[in-house]
Amino acid sequence: MSTVPVDDAAIAQAKQLRDQFQRFLREYEFGMREVETKISILRDEFTHMHAYNPIEHVSSRLKSPDGIVEKVARKGIDPDFDVIRREITDIAGVRVTCSFVTDVYRLFELFTRQDDITVLMVKDYIAEPKPNGYRSLHAIVEVPVFLSTGAIPVPVEVQFRTIAMDFWASLEHKIHYKFDGRVPAHLVQSLTEAADAAGELDLRMERLHREALEINHRVIEA
Numbered sequence: 363m364s365t366v367p368v369d370d371a372a373i374a375q376a377k378q379l380r381d382q383f384q385r386f387l388r389e390y391e392f393g394m395r396e397v398e399t400k401i402s403i404l405r406d407e408f409t410h411m412h413a414y415n416p417i418e419h420v421s422s423r424l425k426s427p428d429g430i431v432e433k434v435a436r437k438g439i440d441p442d443f444d445v446i447r448r449e450i451t452d453i454a455g456v457r458v459t460c461s462f463v464t465d466v467y468r469l470f471e472l473f474t475r476q477d478d479i480t481v482l483m484v485k486d487y488i489a490e491p492k493p494n495g496y497r498s499l500h501a502i503v504e505v506p507v508f509l510s511t512g513a514i515p516v517p518v519e520v521q522f523r524t525i526a527m528d529f530w531a532s533l534e535h536k537i538h539y540k541f542d543g544r545v546p547a548h549l550v551q552s553l554t555e556a557a558d559a560a561g562e563l564d565l566r567m568e569r570l571h572r573e574a575l576e577i578n579h580r581v582i583e584a
Contacts, residue, residue: 382443383427386443386446386447387424387427387453389507389509389514389516390424390425390453390454390516390518391424391454392507392509392516393454393505393507393516393517393518394422394424394454394455394456394518396505396506396507396516396518397422397454397456397503397505397518397520398420398422398456400473400476400479400505401417401420401456401458401469401473402420404417404469404472404473405417405420416460416461416462416465416468416469417458417459417460417461417465417469418459418460418461418525419459420456420457420458420459421456421457421459422454422455422456422457423454423455424453424454424455425450425452425453425454425455430446430450430453433450434446434450437449437450447517451482451483451502451517451519452502452519453517454516454517454518454519455518455519455520455521456518456519456520456521457520457521457523457528458520458521458522458523459523459524459525459528460522460523460524460525461524461525461571462524462564462567462568462571463488463524463564463565463568464568465524466488466499466522466523466524467499467522469522470499470501470522473520474501474503478505478506479503479504479505480503480504480505480515481501481502481503482502482503482504482517483500483501483502484499484500484501484502485499485500485501486499486500487499487500488523488527491557491561493554494534494550494553494554494557495530495553495554495555495556495557495558495560495561496530496531496534496557497523497527497530497557497560497561498521498522498523498527498531499521499522499523500519500520500521501519501520501521501522502517502518502519502520503517503518503520504516504517504518505518524564526560526561526563526564526567527560527564529560530553530556530557530560533553533556534553534557537549537553
């Protein structure tokens with residue numbers, strides 16, 4: 363049985379491409395960590411200085427190599443690292459889940475007004491929900507990552523949403539995945555109605571929270 367001779371040059375080229383891809387993803391991982399650190403500092407500052415924590419939880423994700431390749435193909439862009447960096451802005455993502463809608467906007471303002479944060483794009487799906495009812499505040503920001511070779515700006519997608527919005531979005535994603543994107547019309551309608559109910563729940567819970575604070579304030583003053 364004959365064997366195909368190993369092309370050392372081809373192997374070296376493949377390894378070089380692998381190493382470049384790993385460095386490319388590592389930059390996004392570092393950018394994601396920078397954002398997580400900034401959010402964590404805000405959370406700790408609120409907890410210790412204001413005795414109130416507006417952040418319920420924080421999660422993050424880095425798009426997989428296969429996910430990046432699929433998006434490159436779907437968008438029809440050149441498989442070049444500079445082009446990918448410019449055209450695909452959600453490789454690194456951080457999700458901040460808050461208690462109330464006012465907390466969403468407050469944290470967004472505190473986070474984005476930091477001197478080393480550059481806001482590239484904002485999509486407010488809370489003020490203007492998507493047709494399916496999706497609500498969330500999205501921001502694409504650039505954060506500096508300091509490497510041994512110098513500082514580089516890394517884009518990170520940051521999503522701010524309430525607990526109710528997060529619960530709805532998680533369920534909606536699972537249903538779309540189950541039906542491979544072809545969700546029956548009656549389920550789509552039910553999801554939209556559920557999104558409206560979640561929005562109403564957010565408003566009601568915030569009113570209750572505000573009323574509880576006012577009652578507590580009057581008790582303290584009495």
